[in-house]
Amino acid sequence: MHPAFSVIFLTTLIGAGQGLFLALITGQVYSLANLLAPQDNVRFYAFGSVLALILLVAGLLASFFHLGHPERAWRSAARWRTSWLSREVIVLPLFMALVAAYGLIHYQGWTQPLFSIKGVVDIDASLIAGVLAALLAFALYVCTAMIYASLKFLQEWHSPLTVVNFTLFGLASGFTLAAAFSAWIGVDLVGFYGAWAVAFTLMAAVTRLASLYRNARIKHKSTLQTAIGMRHTTVRQKAQGFMGGAFNTREFFHGRGDGTLKLIRYVFVLLVFIVPVILLGVAWYIHSSWLPLLAFGAQYLGLLCERYFFFTEARHPQNLYYQSMY
Amino acid sequence: MTQLALVIDLNVCVGCHACVTSCKEWNTSGWAGPMSDFHPYDADPTGTFFNRVQTYEVGEFPNTETVHFPKSCLHCEEPPCVPVCPTGASYKREDNGVVLVDYDKCIGCKYCSWACPYGMRELDEKQKVMKKCTLCIDRITDQSLPETERKPACVLACPTSARLFGDVHDPDSEVSVAIREQGGYQLMPEWGTAPANHYLPRRKTRIRIHEDELVRADNPLDKEAIELPDEQGETLDDVAW
Ligand code: SF4
Ligand code: SF4
Numbered sequence: 001m002h003p004a005f006s007v008i009f010l011t012t013l014i015g016a017g018q019g020l021f022l023a024l025i026t027g028q029v030y031s032l033a034n035l036l037a038p039q040d041n042v043r044f045y046a047f048g049s050v051l052a053l054i055l056l057v058a059g060l061l062a063s064f065f066h067l068g069h070p071e072r073a074w075r076s077a078a079r080w081r082t083s084w085l086s087r088e089v090i091v092l093p094l095f096m097a098l099v100a101a102y103g104l105i106h107y108q109g110w111t112q113p114l115f116s117i118k119g120v121v122d123i124d125a126s127l128i129a130g131v132l133a134a135l136l137a138f139a140l141y142v143c144t145a146m147i148y149a150s151l152k153f154l155q156e157w158h159s160p161l162t163v164v165n166f167t168l169f170g171l172a173s174g175f176t177l178a179a180a181f182s183a184w185i186g187v188d189l190v191g192f193y194g195a196w197a198v199a200f201t202l203m204a205a206v207t208r209l210a211s212l213y214r215n216a217r218i219k220h221k222s223t224l225q226t227a228i229g230m231r232h233t234t235v236r237q238k239a240q241g242f243m244g245g246a247f248n249t250r251e252f253f254h255g256r257g258d259g260t261l262k263l264i265r266y267v268f269v270l271l272v273f274i275v276p277v278i279l280l281g282v283a284w285y286i287h288s289s290w291l292p293l294l295a296f297g298a299q300y301l302g303l304l305c306e307r308y309f310f311f312t313e314a315r316h317p318q319n320l321y322y323q324s325m326y
Numbered sequence: 327m328t329q330l331a332l333v334i335d336l337n338v339c340v341g342c343h344a345c346v347t348s349c350k351e352w353n354t355s356g357w358a359g360p361m362s363d364f365h366p367y368d369a370d371p372t373g374t375f376f377n378r379v380q381t382y383e384v385g386e387f388p389n390t391e392t393v394h395f396p397k398s399c400l401h402c403e404e405p406p407c408v409p410v411c412p413t414g415a416s417y418k419r420e421d422n423g424v425v426l427v428d429y430d431k432c433i434g435c436k437y438c439s440w441a442c443p444y445g446m447r448e449l450d451e452k453q454k455v456m457k458k459c460t461l462c463i464d465r466i467t468d469q470s471l472p473e474t475e476r477k478p479a480c481v482l483a484c485p486t487s488a489r490l491f492g493d494v495h496d497p498d499s500e501v502s503v504a505i506r507e508q509g510g511y512q513l514m515p516e517w518g519t520a521p522a523n524h525y526l527p528r529r530k531t532r533i534r535i536h537e538d539e540l541v542r543a544d545n546p547l548d549k550e551a552i553e554l555p556d557e558q559g560e561t562l563d564d565v566a567w
Contacts, residue, residue, distance in 0.1 A: 001440070066435065066436075067433050067434055067435055068432070068433065068434015068435075068436075068449065068453075068454025068455060069432065069433045069434050069454055069455065070433070072413070072431070072432075072433045073433055075412075075413040075414075075415075075431055075433060076412035076413050076433055076435070077412070078412065078413050078414045079409075079411060079412050079413065079414050082409035082410070083409060083410050083411060083412045083437075084410075085410065085412040085435065085437050086412035086413075089412060147437070150410075151406075151410075151440060151441055152406075152517070153406075153443040153517050154440070221516045221517075222443065222514050222516060222517075226513070226514050226515070226516060227444075227513060227514055228382060228393070228395050228513070229511050229512075229513060229525055229527065230382065230384050230393060230528075232384045232385055234384065234385055234386050235382055235383070235384050236382065236383045236384075237380065237381070237382050237383075238381040238382060238383050238392070239379075239380055239381040240378075240380050241346075241375075241378030241379055241380045241397065242371075242372070242375070242378060243371060244369075244370040244371040244372045245370060245372050246372055246373075246375070246378075246448065247374075247439070247447075247448040247449050247451075248445045248448070251436065251439060251449070252445065316440070316443075316445070317443045317444075317514065317517075318442070318443060318444055318445025319445075321380065321397065321444075321445060
């Protein structure tokens with residue numbers, strides 16, 4: 001498939017935004033359970049939510065560049081019963097609204113307990129909004145990934161690994177960003193978020209390498225023989241029906257050589273999995289305030305390459321009708 | 327239920343592209359138009375087409391065959407392109423099974439084109455909406471046309487009658503009979519899309535003639551010449567009825 005930068009930015013930006021929000025609410029739940037020191041409402045939670053929102057809005061903006069008619073985008077909520085794209089379009093704004101509400105509650109300091117469970121756990125408005133938003137964040141990972149994983153004849157994408165990878169990549173980059181954010185504003189949570197970020201990054205490494213392994217050995221169901229229905233081992237295409245390009249040759253081919261793709265693969269493995277883990281480790285050791293930021297930058301750059309590679313990996317069966325493009 | 331479809335006879339198609347041009351002519355000026363072109367007279371011409379004819383060579387020289395392969399939306403009975411559309415712009419008509427796009431609803435997200443395994447959908451680069459073969463829906467449903475002209479433009483244009491049009495759910499229709507009796511098949515059956523359009527394969531007509539059918543063993547003209555092993559009376563061939 002041809003990698004569209006609008007979609008690459010959409011999926012990586014909202015993935016990190018969701019992850020950052022999940023990191024915030026994890027921190028809040030931990031402090032509720034007295035496992036972490038409580039953080040400042042405004043400086044940490046409200047600003048953290050704003051940061052997550054910025055990523056989400058940027059992702060949403062990027063997605064508009066993918067549409068031929070962005071002014072009609074509202075229509076895309078119609079078919080949520082059958083279309084994962086429609087579901088994503090519904091869940092994303094809902095999630096954004098809840099993140100905004102969560103940030104606002106913290107900013108205004110409306111965090112007096114509303115009630116408490118068994119007199120031990122105090123439940124406030126921010127926790128309710130936060131937990132709901134966390135559920136939506138996971139739902140959004142599933143929706144985004146299922147857009148790709150549900151297309152059964154794109155065999156490279158049609159796997160549970162796609163959903164797992166999207167989720168773990170989002171969590172890894174979000175928690176890395178949370179570590180960077182904490183380090184930057186001088187909150188003592190770098191170790192906590194950094195440890196989670198490293199854990200998610202390593203898990204993502206396992207599942208992504210598994211999908212690379214799977215895709216390298218995939219056996220495609222469609223062949224030129226089934227595509228045109230000619231039972232012969234030798235079939236050569238002599239004409240594809242047009243001389244210049246067409247939508248079919250632009251949308252479904254990435255047009256990159258094997259060497260370039262190999263390079264992109266090495267770069268993303270290095271930048272997503274190896275560099276951030278090292279940088280976070282060093283940052284934790286020397287108490288650096290900017291190294292985690294560098295770790296996030298490297299990982300995000302790596303994720304852009306990863307998503308680019310994700311698109312080039314998928315070989316659409318329609319390509320069989322355009323043999324000269326191979 | 328009716329399921330309109332094309333049946334394309336690869337044994338007959340000569341690859342003249344008459345269907346391609348008549349499709350473009352009819353549809354660019356009709357309901358589905360315009361089908362925009364970009365630098366049509368330049369080095370890299372490109373544009374929207376609903377129908378293309380490709381050519382394949384099957385076999386190793388000298389045992390090769392040229393196969394012309396017209397390619398357009400197959401109006402699948404289980405169209406994977408329809409449920410994925412987030413807006414409902416892509417739909418399959420209940421009354422005749424034609425798969426269509428509502429150009430006023432389409433947001434041009436291209437998701438449906440990813441979901442068609444055959445690559446039969448094309449985004450119109452000018453109108454920025456998804457387009458594909460409509461089976462000339464504005465022709466075949468136009469009651470003001472005489473019955474014989476209520477057919478897709480490509481079917482009417484084909485000089486060799488390689489394209490048949492009709493209801494594949496009616497067992498007695500021309501298309502159903504052709505599929506049944508001439509080995510009609512579907513493209514990429516492995517995906518369960520149940521394409522309504524079928525293709526008729528290349529067919530060879532051969533008769534088997536045995537040697538003794540060409541040479542008469544007991545030709546009376548050769549009677550003297552043939553040394554019969556033993557005395558033999560008249561054979562049945564010599565009897566005048
Ligand atoms: S051929 Fe493609 S565009 Fe046409 S109905 Fe089937 S899946 Fe949809
Ligand atoms: S391009 Fe148009 S028809 Fe296709 S899925 Fe998007 S909105 Fe639906």
